[in-house]
Amino acid sequence: MSETKHVVIAGGTHGNERTGVQLIRRFRANPKELERDRFKATTLLANELAISENCRYLDQDLNRCFSSALLNGKAENREQSRAQEINRLFGPKGASSQTDWIIDLHTTTANMGVTLVVQQHDSLALDMALYVQQQMPDSVIFYEDNAADVDPFLCSIARHGFLIEVGPVAQGLLRWEIFEQTRMAVMHALDFIDLQIKGSVNLPSPREAEVYEFIKKLHLPLDENGEVRGMIHPDLQDKDYQQLSPGEPIFILDTGETLLFEYPETVHVAFVNEAAYYDQAHALSLMRKRNLTWNG
Amino acid sequence: MSETKHVVIAGGTHGNERTGVQLIRRFRANPKELERDRFKATTLLANELAISENCRYLDQDLNRCFSSALLNGKAENREQSRAQEINRLFGPKGASSQTDWIIDLHTTTANMGVTLVVQQHDSLALDMALYVQQQMPDSVIFYEDNAADVDPFLCSIARHGFLIEVGPVAQGLLRWEIFEQTRMAVMHALDFIDLQIKGSVNLPSPREAEVYEFIKKLHLPLDENGEVRGMIHPDLQDKDYQQLSPGEPIFILDTGETLLFEYPETVHVAFVNEAAYYDQAHALSLMRKRNLTWNG
Numbered sequence: 001m002s003e004t005k006h007v008v009i010a011g012g013t014h015g016n017e018r019t020g021v022q023l024i025r026r027f028r029a030n031p032k033e034l035e036r037d038r039f040k041a042t043t044l045l046a047n048e049l050a051i052s053e054n055c056r057y058l059d060q061d062l063n064r065c066f067s068s069a070l071l072n073g074k075a076e077n078r079e080q081s082r083a084q085e086i087n088r089l090f091g092p093k094g095a096s097s098q099t100d101w102i103i104d105l106h107t108t109t110a111n112m113g114v115t116l117v118v119q120q121h122d123s124l125a126l127d128m129a130l131y132v133q134q135q136m137p138d139s140v141i142f143y144e145d146n147a148a149d150v151d152p153f154l155c156s157i158a159r160h161g162f163l164i165e166v167g168p169v170a171q172g173l174l175r176w177e178i179f180e181q182t183r184m185a186v187m188h189a190l191d192f193i194d195l196q197i198k199g200s201v202n203l204p205s206p207r208e209a210e211v212y213e214f215i216k217k218l219h220l221p222l223d224e225n226g227e228v229r230g231m232i233h234p235d236l237q238d239k240d241y242q243q244l245s246p247g248e249p250i251f252i253l254d255t256g257e258t259l260l261f262e263y264p265e266t267v268h269v270a271f272v273n274e275a276a277y278y279d280q281a282h283a284l285s286l287m288r289k290r291n292l293t294w295n296g
Numbered sequence: 297m298s299e300t301k302h303v304v305i306a307g308g309t310h311g312n313e314r315t316g317v318q319l320i321r322r323f324r325a326n327p328k329e330l331e332r333d334r335f336k337a338t339t340l341l342a343n344e345l346a347i348s349e350n351c352r353y354l355d356q357d358l359n360r361c362f363s364s365a366l367l368n369g370k371a372e373n374r375e376q377s378r379a380q381e382i383n384r385l386f387g388p389k390g391a392s393s394q395t396d397w398i399i400d401l402h403t404t405t406a407n408m409g410v411t412l413v414v415q416q417h418d419s420l421a422l423d424m425a426l427y428v429q430q431q432m433p434d435s436v437i438f439y440e441d442n443a444a445d446v447d448p449f450l451c452s453i454a455r456h457g458f459l460i461e462v463g464p465v466a467q468g469l470l471r472w473e474i475f476e477q478t479r480m481a482v483m484h485a486l487d488f489i490d491l492q493i494k495g496s497v498n499l500p501s502p503r504e505a506e507v508y509e510f511i512k513k514l515h516l517p518l519d520e521n522g523e524v525r526g527m528i529h530p531d532l533q534d535k536d537y538q539q540l541s542p543g544e545p546i547f548i549l550d551t552g553e554t555l556l557f558e559y560p561e562t563v564h565v566a567f568v569n570e571a572a573y574y575d576q577a578h579a580l581s582l583m584r585k586r587n588l589t590w591n592g
Contacts, residue, residue: 018574025523026550054574055351109466170405170466172571174527176548227321231470252472254322275468278314278350 005100005193007041008090009034009186013063013104013154014276015050016171019179020105023186036194044090046154047082054172056276064152068093091157102158103189105182108167109275111238114139114181117163119146125160127296130209131192131201132185139185140241142270143211143292162189168238171275207294212241212268215286221251221259222281229254232273232283244269251283301396301489303337304386305330305482309359309400309450310572311346312467315475316401319482332490340386342450343378350468352572360448364389387453398454399485401478404463405571407534410435410477413459415442421456423592426505427488427497428481435481436537438566439507439588458485467571503590508537508564511582517547517555518577525550528569528579540565547579
């Protein structure tokens with residue numbers, strides 16, 4: 001367990017999520033913060049064109065361009081080209097990737113606090129999430145189920161991927177508490193990698209954690225022309241990870257009429273009123289809370 | 297005092313400020329809300345291209361294109377063309393404008409509540425602000441000092457202009473309480489016009505109000521290359537219209553170092569951490585609170 005690890009911290013995968021961009025700039029000015037006993041992480045500003053334009057992406061969401069199909073096909077726009085370039089520099093995606101870990105930094109306009117996004121097939125990333133959660137008890141584990149091959153996330157080109165999503169913060173600006181929470185999560189993630197190399201991670205066996213699994217997205221209320229005609233109900237706004245039961249208010253039309261949640265079961269919610277999802281008129285994600293047990 | 301007034305409610309002057317856009321859509325679906333005894337207001341979606349792109353503007357901030365010089369010169373970009381078109385439809389800017397009132401709807405990421413922006417030369421707009429403030433006591437009067445000729449705002453092409461700025465809300469999304477506060481302010485502004493036509497506005501004589509006057513903008517902390525290296529200090533974040541005294545924290549560098557406010561006097565603050573102003577790295581506006589007296 002003594003090999004050097006190649007670890008990359010990525011920011012600006014979405015160009016208008018300034019927190020990650022500013023954190024990368026801080027790390028570049030203060031590289032000692034990324035050093036641990038057994039390795040030294042490097043940094044990546046993933047979508048520099050989008051960063052300079054202060055937009056999420058130019059042609060296509062870069063964080064949807066890292067499936068094997070898109071990486072191995074003909075690039076059809078600027079983000080697909082950039083994804084292939086990043087894959088050459090830090091991949092190639094798959095078991096032979098030169099990069100052990102990519103930790104990708106994101107923000108959300110939703111009130112999701114520190115959310116740690118891991119894929120179900122990656123139990124070491126789940127260990128990392130559990131370790132970070134031990135240090136930051138309010139953080140939440142978001143348990144995604146993308147097979148490696150079709151996983152479109154940037155961090156999927158490393159052998160292990162970890163996405164840190166912090167909110168609420170508007171696009172295009174910096175808030176100190178969001179910046180600092182993101183930085184702390186990165187520090188703990190790097191500590192985990194160092195402990196793991198040394199064989200001294202202290203996690204229970206078997207592992208146990210409470211995780212949130214994605215069920216489906218719901219659309220904003222739309223009229224017959226597909227135009228938005230309502231928004232998240234104020235009773236649900238900012239209630240990420242809380243329960244939503246059938247019959248409770250979910251939307252309010254722009255006329256003030258309340259719409260109730262029609263669904264067969266009580267669920268939890270996330271990405272409530274994420275600005276980036278208005279392009280597809282997605283209002284929120286329904287989630288299922290699960291108690292998970294696994295062997296480390 | 298019985299003439300019909302031509303009143304325009306404008307939204308989407310900034311394409312990513314969805315509140316105004318959605319409110320215009322509501323009004324178009326429910327035009328009775330814009331009717332009063334003596335007039336019926338019409339609506340304008342000012343920058344439809346920017347609305348469809350969900351960005352503030354394409355080439356230039358449309359709300360900086362309505363000075364006489366830009367309206368009468370050769371249009372050099374899409375927003376300057378659009379400004380001239382709007383001036384033909386609703387102006388022409390000056391005493392002979394066909395439009396009596398333009399009420400323009402904006403949002404901010406700053407915690408400015410309901411802010412009513414009026415120009416110092418327009419005492420009838422100041423009366424409107426005082427009337428709206430009577431109905432919405434938490435609203436704030438923002439007292440701008442642009443001469444009519446150089447005033448670059450869209451609402452300056454009417455004989456009287458009134459800008460409603462509501463926050464905090466992120467760009468690109470809707471929040472019910474912001475939407476509803478904006479709608480209420482519009483309703484009161486229309487009531488004021490109706491009462492004014494009837495000669496039955498009930499305001500004290502002389503008028504008295506507390507207003508905030510712009511002093512100057514301050515930049516975010518920048519490094520020698522002009523890159524942002526800090527942000528609003530958490531003690532000042534969300535403290536719009538509160539006092540800031542010399543020696544109090546104003547910024548925090550991305551390294552965690554606090555910078556103190558160096559200035560000869562105590563001021564008030566506004567537009568604290570407005571996302572739209574990062575393109576010029578403006579962090580906040582310094583304001584002076586004034587007790588104003590005028591004759592209605």
